Amino acid sequence: MTQRITVVPAEGRTVPDPEAGDLLPVEGRQVTFNAWWQRRQNDGDITLQTEQSTTTQQAFTA
Template sequence: MFVKPAPGLRIPDPDLHDFLPEQGREVPDAPYWQRRIHDQDVLIAVAVAEKSAMADAATSKNRSKE
């Protein structure tokens, strides 16, 4: 799952021994991250690559209607 830190928070990543970057990162669906989500320390987000793919799909869908 892809998560981003809540605004103003620095969230440690126990697997990589660093902090979760502001733009977010793919993390395992593990109890640690589920607790961070439950506590609203991190937010489930859409990865930038996925956003681009969704935008491309929407654009091509709109073109096919023309």
């Protein structure tokens, strides 16, 4: 099974998305995790976005 992750470009970085053929949007995008994205993460070009459920987010704000 292919792992999907949500990546967001690091502050001030422009990151190409080879799968989509354009640049990674500022709000991030779900991509297939592979060697390309691992290298971008190692270089500090992207950060992984953790998706918390609404219930978890509400528990932290209560």
